[in-house]
Amino acid sequence: MACRSVPDRIIVLYLAKEFGGGGRYTETLIDALGRIGVRTDYVSFFGCSKTLGCDHVRAFQFAPTTGGWIGAIRRVMTLMKEPGGVACVAADHRSVRLVPFFKTIYPTAPWVYVVHTSPALKEDFVRRQFRKVVLRFTDGIAAVAQHILAGMRSRGYGKPGSVVYCAVPEATKGTPGRAEDDEGEERLSKPVVLLPGRVTGGKGHRDLVEASKGQAWEVWFAGDGDLLGGIREQCAHRGDVRFLGWVEQMSPVYEAASVVVLPSLSEGLSLSLMEAMAHGRPVVAYDIGPQRELIENGVTGVLVPVGDVEALGRAIQGLLDDKPRAEEMGRRAQRHVRERFTLERMANDTLALIERLRTPRRRSAP
Template sequence: MSERISDVEVVAPNFKRQLSGVTSTIVQLIPLQRQLGLGIATLGPGLPDGLPKFGWSSLPQLWQRPKRRAHRIWHARRNNEMVAGVIMRDLLRMPLRLVFTSAAQRNHKPFTKWLIRRMDAVIATSARSGSYLEVPHTVVMHGVDTKRFHPPQTAEDEFTASGLPGRYAIGCFGRVRHQKGTDLFVEAMIALLPDYPEWTAIITGRTTAEHKSFENDLKARIAEAGLADRILFLGEVPDIKVWYRRLSLYVAPSRNEGFGLTPLEAMASRTAVVASDAGAYAEMIEPGRTGAVVTAGDGAALQEAIRRYLADPDLAAIHGKNGLAHVREHFPLEKEAAAITAVYEQVFASGGRTMVGNAS
């Protein structure tokens, strides 16, 4: 859907062709921000046809001010997008203000720090990522689409519809690799499932060629333990949402993570969560109420946290119900869209190059 540049107040560039978490964020947020009355469009490859956008040939029109504002906002989420924004604003003198969203949970390299200092506003996706920033910033955590991710509504959403053995399901979703802690989940299942015959473990997600031997080793260990019918690799499934609804417990055992949306998707599906403290997981979960959080990479702690739920499915159901309420109150996608739009309004109102933000 092509946009007139004069109507575009915010540009959300996407300088990556392959689907990524950043791309998914842009795709989900822009329609909600437009519902708030914001003139926002994107630029770049790999985006749905229905998303408001403009082409590279229209870039020179960014020298013209938008109809309703003194300048436009260029909202970068990657380094190369920040570089483009700095060039257009500072060298080409386009009437732009620059916003950057940082999800990294590590010390930034000197060039990245220099770019960040050139921004007019910085958003951190979690308090943890904000702790690595040396500039004022606003924390806006990602949200989840509670219309797409919702509790069971039909018989198809029940675990029995899967045709798999057992009464209860425990799942670990996402790319199969060491970083994601798939092996920690498998080790916990090999240790626990013999004591809890009503539970079946499900692993979904893509395994790239470089991680195929990692997956094969896990499958061999499962077969050796005699649990090949109860610890299942389903690969990439057509609709992950229904599998969240079929679970009684979701496990996110990542060793490291950028942000990590899967616990929110699980809780929005009324599923209890056990997670490591990687990424923003610890900022999503209320231990003892919606799930449990353990130290990343600690397989023994992960196993014991899971055991509590396998031994008491009613507790998993209670924490799943609490998680649903928690997500609906604190993490709806609409809340993220509104908070980012509020940052834009601060930038529009500031006029100059003073960095806006709520924390330093």
């Protein structure tokens, strides 16, 4: 590890309602820090995944109730009293609401806010003012994509900030393969087009259903969510759409897919697409800001205009019709994410930001 002002411990607070992509990002960060010897105290509503080693992380789980919130606050206060230098990470938009309270009691400990999405454009006045007050107490932000950091800057956030891309966990790095090589399984008699992710508004599930009508491929949805019932009803009379529900081990599902699609209308930096690329799958996504940081159009994936269902269908079919191109795209995608989105880079970028916050800054001339 490079010589730098590293805190003795980092407290990570994640109190989101759902584990989701934010939880995956948070646990990947803890894993990345642990691999270079940084101890982490993890306070959350979800406990510690089995994928995280016990030698570098202490996990404290609380119920998502009023009592759980109080317990989490007390635990963080206890941890901050322990000897040694400490830095803190508010890893979601609910946790950051507690930062003003902690900063008034322990003003010297730096707080980093992990921003997963850009501020809502239709945010009402009260929420906008509340957000501004809360952000004044943070010391810096770690944005999961350059697009999101730019959005925060455009909203007037002037404190230190860095882009800290999520890493591809080692467990998700598959070997490029072809789904059609698995013989004897009826479910793979057609090419599989996979959409991994929660079935919620803005993820594009209905667009993929529409794009797949009359096509000679099968659609798989991996994930649950509040719109699952409606999508099932929409596809009730179709035999080419499968609902896998929540899948704990996604690697076999990625390996079975010929193409992975994410037609989201808004997104942070998609971990599902990153995992698909790490498995050597060609990917198709709507052309929104964060996806451009992950996908080089025509090289490591295909970007199509937002909301253009016909273009979405053509892009998918084009990859299915040209298997050599799809396989080469998958190989380039895999190489790209393995080289760029590493655990070492995620840890070092986080520590570099914390070091900036721990280093006394010279006062500007009046």
